[in-house]
Amino acid sequence: MRPALRLLARRLPVSALLLLAVSLAVFGLLALSPGSTERALLGPRPATAEALDAIRHRYHLDQPFLVQYGHWLGGVLRGDMGVSVQTGEPVAARIAERLSITLELGLYATLLIVLLGVPLGLLAAARRDGAADHAVSAGAVLAVSAPSFAVGVLLLYVFGVRLGWFPVFGAGEEGWDRVRHLTLPAVALALSQIALVTRQTRAAAIDVVSRDHLTFARARGLPGRVIWRRYALRNTAVPVTTSVGLVLAYAMTGAVLVEVTFSLPGVGALVMESVSNKDVPVVQGVALSAAAAVIAVNLLVDLAYLALDPRLRQAAS
Amino acid sequence: MRARAGDLAAAASLVTVGVFAVLIVAGGRLAPADPQRGDLAASALGPGAGHPLGTDELGRDILSRLLAGTQDAIVGPLAVALATTLIATALGLLAGYRGGWADAVVMRCADFAHSLPVGLLTIVVVGVIGGGYPMALVTLTVLAIPADTRVVRGVVLAQRGLPYLEAAQVLGLRRTRIAIVHLLPNVAPTVVANCLLTFVYALVSLSALSFLGLGSPAGSPDWGRMLFENRTLLDLNPWASITPALLIVLAAVSMTVLGDRLLDRALDRSRT
Numbered sequence: 090m091r092p093a094l095r096l097l098a099r100r101l102p103v104s105a106l107l108l109l110a111v112s113l114a115v116f117g118l119l120a121l122s123p124g125s126t127e128r129a130l131l132g133p134r135p136a137t138a139e140a141l142d143a144i145r146h147r148y149h150l151d152q153p154f155l156v157q158y159g160h161w162l163g164g165v166l167r168g169d170m171g172v173s174v175q176t177g178e179p180v181a182a183r184i185a186e187r188l189s190i191t192l193e194l195g196l197y198a199t200l201l202i203v204l205l206g207v208p209l210g211l212l213a214a215a216r217r218d219g220a221a222d223h224a225v226s227a228g229a230v231l232a233v234s235a236p237s238f239a240v241g242v243l244l245l246y247v248f249g250v251r252l253g254w255f256p257v258f259g260a261g262e263e264g265w266d267r268v269r270h271l272t273l274p275a276v277a278l279a280l281s282q283i284a285l286v287t288r289q290t291r292a293a294a295i296d297v298v299s300r301d302h303l304t305f306a307r308a309r310g311l312p313g314r315v316i317w318r319r320y321a322l323r324n325t326a327v328p329v330t331t332s333v334g335l336v337l338a339y340a341m342t343g344a345v346l347v348e349v350t351f352s353l354p355g356v357g358a359l360v361m362e363s364v365s366n367k368d369v370p371v372v373q374g375v376a377l378s379a380a381a382a383v384i385a386v387n388l389l390v391d392l393a394y395l396a397l398d399p400r401l402r403q404a405a406s
Numbered sequence: 407m408r409a410r411a412g413d414l415a416a417a418a419s420l421v422t423v424g425v426f427a428v429l430i431v432a433g434g435r436l437a438p439a440d441p442q443r444g445d446l447a448a449s450a451l452g453p454g455a456g457h458p459l460g461t462d463e464l465g466r467d468i469l470s471r472l473l474a475g476t477q478d479a480i481v482g483p484l485a486v487a488l489a490t491t492l493i494a495t496a497l498g499l500l501a502g503y504r505g506g507w508a509d510a511v512v513m514r515c516a517d518f519a520h521s522l523p524v525g526l527l528t529i530v531v532v533g534v535i536g537g538g539y540p541m542a543l544v545t546l547t548v549l550a551i552p553a554d555t556r557v558v559r560g561v562v563l564a565q566r567g568l569p570y571l572e573a574a575q576v577l578g579l580r581r582t583r584i585a586i587v588h589l590l591p592n593v594a595p596t597v598v599a600n601c602l603l604t605f606v607y608a609l610v611s612l613s614a615l616s617f618l619g620l621g622s623p624a625g626s627p628d629w630g631r632m633l634f635e636n637r638t639l640l641d642l643n644p645w646a647s648i649t650p651a652l653l654i655v656l657a658a659v660s661m662t663v664l665g666d667r668l669l670d671r672a673l674d675r676s677r678t
Contacts, residue, residue: 107521121535230415234662236610238617238630239651242637246648250640257640342525346614350637360526361618364533376530383523 092395092402100391104384111380112165115373116158122369126150129369132174165377171370175363180374184356190260191344191355193267197275198282198343199333206283206332207325210290211317217295225287232284237343241277241350248273260353274351278343282336289328294321326397334390341379416667419660426657429476437470441627452643460643462636468646471627472653478622479629479657483608486543490550490608491601497551498558499585499593503566512555519552528611532620542621546611550604557600561593561672595672602665606658613654629654 122129127141130148134140145151149160164171170180213225249257261270297303297320306316336343344357352358356375363371394401429436438458445465453460459468501512528549532542565571570592574584615621616630624631629650636646 104521107518110518111522118530118534123536227415230663230666231659234606234610234658235655236614236658238614239633239654242633242640242647242651243655245637246640246644250644338523339525341523342529345526345529346617349618349634360529361533364529365619367534369534372530372534376526379523379526384521387521 093392096391096395097388100388104388107384108381112162112377113158115377115380116161118373118376119369120154122367129367130174132366132368170374170377173363173368173371175366175368175371180370183359183371184374184378187354187356187359190271190353191341191348191357194271194274194278194344194347194353194355195337197268197271198279199336201275201279202282202286202332202336203329205279206286207290207322207329209283210287210325211294211321213287213291214294214298214321215317222291226291229284229287232280233288235281236346237277237281238346238350240280241274241347244273244277245351258352260355271353274347274353277350278347279336282332282339285335286329286332289332290325293325293328297321297324327394330390330393330397334386334393337386338383341375341382412667415663419663422656422660423664426476426480426660429473430480433473433476437467437473439467439470441466441470441474442625443467453645459645459649462632462643462646463639468632468636468643468649471632472629472649475627475629475632475650478626479609479613479653482539482543482612483605486546486550486608486612487601487605489547490554490604491597493547494551494554495558495590495593495597497555499562499589501555502559502562503585503589504581509559512559516552516556519549524549525611525614529615529618529620532615533618538623539621542612542615546608550607554600554604558593558597561596562589565589565592596669599665599668599672602661602668606661606665609661610654610658 119126119129126148127144127150128136130144131140149157161171168181170184172178173180173183176183209225213222216222245257248254255273256270259270261267294317298316303316303320306320307313341357344355345360346357347353348355348357349361360372360375362368363375434441438456443466445461448457448461448465449463451457451461451465457467457469459472461467462471497512501509528542528545531545535541537544570588571584574588579588612621613628613630613633616628617634619631619634622628622631632650633647633654636643636650639646
């Protein structure tokens with residue numbers, strides 16, 4: 090566990106600093122948004138002198154920018170991200186009520202990436218230069234750069250409207266209905282990452298089966314099954330971890346696009362509603378939480394590398 | 407066999423890019439109808455006489471709007487790609503060749519940008535601060551520079567120990583001169599390939615922003631915006647949203663294939 094602690098000791102202060110910088114930028118959004126800050130925070134309520142005064146007092150608007158920032162940051166650290174301009178509810182509560190859909194979508198997409206990307210990559214590597222390899226590799230080229238929202242509309246048309254296999258709107262009820270509703274969105278979100286994992290798994294597997302120790306293993310008569318499961322599969326763990334980390338980091342951006350495409354009431358859709366309603370505190374809350382989540386995931390991915398790859402453990406200690 | 411499949415994909419991509427180039431120049435003139443003229447009596451028609459791809463909700467001709475949108479779809483991303491490449495190449499040369507504090511500063515900034523949800527930040531910045539299309543272009547450029555700088559720095563580092571650079575130093579040439587006259591041509595293949603991939607990033611991001619109603623102005627025949635506006639017409643005239651989606655995918659995939667291929671070549675060359 091030594092290398093892990095050393096990694097944490099080195100990375101945690103950097104992560105904290107990074108988060109501090111992001112929080113300053115996110116807070117600055119309010120000052121940079123067009124129009125007066127009081128009006129922006131007042132929202133649709135009538136702009137009476139008392140109301141404006143109350144806002145000024147509540148957000149310390151008569152004080153310098155950095156003091157305002159300090160008050161806001163203190164609140165955030167205590168879990169208070171302010172109040173939604175649109176509904177008057179706490180920002181944290183508004184995010185929490187939308188979070189489950191986005192988390193389920195991200196989890197579904199991650200499952201698809203691992204359960205489709207790894208087997209396809211191994212298949213392509215095992216049938217190297219055969220028809221299956223060509224088909225998989227060509228598909229990966231197409232899928233890797235295809236943007237999620239364009240793919241989403243095409244999926245909606247083919248599988249929703251033409252074939253009628255999947256619902257075209259909303260998130261459905263909890264349970265099996267939810268899975269059906271989230272299938273097309275999860276595919277749209279995962280597609281480019283599935284292609285990436287397939288490519289990397291293929292490259293990693295081809296690399297490891299051409300090594301001397303596996304030639305020796307084959308010469309000793311180890312069955313191909315053992316070689317592929319025990320050696321090739323294990324060596325794909327690092328690229329797969331990288332991609333899962335990437336998809337979690339990218340999930341928030343992807344979620345905005347995919348949730349808008351499929352009319353899902355998740356955090357991504359909340360961002361767009363808040364942007365169009367000029368509900369700056371909610372936008373700030375989501376942006377800051379998303380940045381914190383991405384920083385945490387990056388840290389976890391680096392820790393996972395240490396657990397997966399003994400070479401990295403040695404290099405670190 | 408592999409090489410041949412790759413050649414085929416590259417050739418197909420080259421043809422696709424060529425077609426897009428023709429459309430940029432001639433797109434508006436090829437349009438059969440006025441892309442902005444609506445006709446509510448002909449709302450959301452399927453493909454038929456006079457409208458090869460049908461019409462949108464306001465009765466505007468889809469094919470004409472797609473053709474009129476080609477220029478914006480390509481020119482904006484091109485501007486982002488060129489600006490990013492120019493700045494990232496300068497910073498990459500500085501970081502990779504000069505090293506020292508310049509390297510440290512540039513690389514810390516690159517790490518910083520790497521560990522943030524860049525796409526979400528673009529949406530938030532353009533959405534909250536406003537500024538429309540120019541703001542979208544600037545934000546995308548700023549957020550793309552760190553990653554590209556890292557790529558350029560990587561290839562510059564690989565050149566550092568090579569004899570031609572040592573020879574230039576022994577001759578007593580100035581460092582800026584060495585960097586621009588001698589180093590730059592040797593990293594140029596990678597820079598060009600990477601510029602193509604940056605173009606794809608910009609194209610996808612800009613159409614994503616338009617899809618969300620940010621960036622391109624309302625009513626403009628932007629592919630991303632058409633995709634969003636016509637998405638509700640999937641049962642009446644599916645072509646209204648399928649064709650912009652296909653064009654975005656086609657442009658992104660063909661440029662990625664070309665960029666990847668050039669990048670592979672450039673890396674092979676720099677290794678030998």
